[in-house]
Amino acid sequence: MFVDKAKIYVKGGDGGDGIISFRREKYVPNGGPAGGDGGRGGDVIFRVDEGLRTLMDFRYQRHFKGERGVKGRNKSQHGANAEHTIVRIPPGTVILNDDTGEVIADLTRHGQEIVIAKGGRGGRGNVRFATAANTAPQIAENGEEGQERYIVLELKVMADVGLVGFPSVGKSTLLSVVSAAQPKIGAYHFTTITPNLGVVDVGDGRSFVMADLPGLIEGAHEGIGLGHEFLRHVERTRVIIHVVDMSGSEGRDPFEDWQKINEELKLYNAELENRLQIIAANKMDDPQAQENLEEFSKKVREVRSDIEILPISALTRDGIQEMLYKTVDMLDKLPDAVAVEEVEQIAERKVYTLEKKEDDGFIIRRENDTFVVESAKIENMMKRMQLNSHDAILKLGRTLRHMGVDSELRQRGAKDGTLVRIGELEFEFVEGSSYF
Incomplete structure (x- = not known):
């Protein structure tokens, strides 16, 4: 099962308590304070692990708590700081504050990490409160509580190429032909309800990751159907292969289908309008397809003259290899990742909260x-x-x-x-x- 959204609770470890203690040595009858400070609580840190592909683990564990710091000890010894709790997440995970909806981090690269809940400070022992007026203080602090919050994890599939198009245009069939992936294929709409990933070997030593993204419908940008669940995965892709049913089955107009999907992409995220795109004119084995392709190409050229239109048949595999070569050539000319600069900067920060000055009001x-x-x-x-x-x-x-x-x-x-x-x-x- 593919899991791409999860809500979880995180809490940093509480700090260890400081203690009240005094020196008790044979030749020091009036020893001073010697109560040590408590150790700091452990942070909860999220770290990207490229070996993970889904958020499945968070279906079964939804609470993550840091370890508590160790109490202070006598002889002014500091309690040990707690070990940090590391939570592994797949690349492409967006972390949001559940209360505000604010994006906390967008983690895309292996090894990236961010502190989600800081551990509390350790309490001070009585050695910290000694003054000239009070040389033997009977006072110590408890450890500070760790930060806690609910967060939402959203996974956006990390793929070089995304297959988009209306339901039943042949996206799953195409992925099964060009890779070892085995997506569910059926003669009905919305056969695919979760993204499928496959590694495509072009045959000349080059390869790329292709994602079969579930079929879109009108109104997807407003969440109709499973619109938002599908569209967020398109944001990660570097090249879009728009699969169009050129046979015009079910009385559909290929050009209208292409326009409607492009409009949904643009309304969801304006940047997707300029994302490199290849049109895979599928089902060219149908007798009506060639005539439809000529009319389709003419209309597309009036709107976008820069777009590649490649006739293919996922069923007979005609035109598939040429499409793969065109796709990998496009990828070679692009940077390694399509990412929003400010989101990357958020991901680089190790801690996203600042210590707030305490309010003296009452x-x-x-x-x-x-x-x-x-x-x-x-x-x-x-x-x-x-x-x-x-x-x-x-x-x-x-x-x-x-x-x-x-x-x-x-x-x-x-x-x-x-x-x-x-x-x-x-x-x-x-x-x-x-x-x-």
């Missing part, structure tokens, strides 16, 4: 007789601070005073004994105290 609201303080900075500090010691409470009190929370509470009518809640912590306000 909001105070009242719930009955309780004052509720809301502040991202304070709540984050409380998550990290191990609030089970006198020194930690003092530090929290100093932070609240420095931010102006206590003075704002007084202005709003807080008095001795008034309940104050910050996050999950609830305590009494004490007027004139160095902490609550």
Whole structure:
């Protein structure tokens, strides 16, 4: 089964906790603080592996979490940083933020990688909090939580040549003739519902990858049928072979079919209008085909005089070799990849998020007789601070005073004994105290 889209959850590893510890040596009766910092949590890194061709693995595993950093140790020893978690993806994978739809990265080359979820920083041990006023601090931090998010993976097939055209024009038959691929072939529309890849050996030492892309219909650029699922694969191809049924079966007009597909490509992505194209006039074994080809060629020349029109029959294999030579000659003149420059620049970045400066703002609201303080900075500090010691409470009190929370509470009518809640912590306000 071919899987080309998946939604997954990623989370960087949490940082290791710092610890409270003191030197306990035989001839050092009043040893100072010696609690080490925790190690950093592991990042979740996505790396391109050219050995993969689908997103099948993500059907069975949809959660990826980084390892937690190791706790700090006594004697001021730093906890070990966690190993990074490597997630392998196939070339051609586009990574999007599920919340915003923003493209995070577009990875096309083997070995490219990007950090999707950063691990949290390790907590500081009490050795970090020693000052001249407090030489034996009873305070340490918990490790920071790792980043987490939902992302969407979309695979755009990496092929040199893409076969496009209406359903049942012979694309799958053509691919089966020129390569070892064995796509499903049937006498009904939409036999192919997923892309098929095949390596084409031209016969002169040159080769290329060809993709049979599922049949398009009018309105595909708006998602009609499976339009978007099909069209995104065309973006990767360097040359388009537009297969047209020259027999005019089912009362179809070959020229109208060619125009309609080109319009769908242009409406989906304007760049595809200028992509190199070969018209494979297929089913020339039909008696009516030669007459249709003459009329078709005349109309096409009025629109685009630069396009190659090659009569072929995938059934009898007439004209196939000439088409392969024309195709590989075109590819030889093109650069190795068709890529949007800015997308490539995104893919080169190792980390796509920047550390944001913490907001010092806060909001105070009242719930009955309780004052509720809301502040991202304070709540984050409380998550990290191990609030089970006198020194930690003092530090929290100093932070609240420095931010102006206590003075704002007084202005709003807080008095001795008034309940104050910050996050999950609830305590009494004490007027004139160095902490609550």
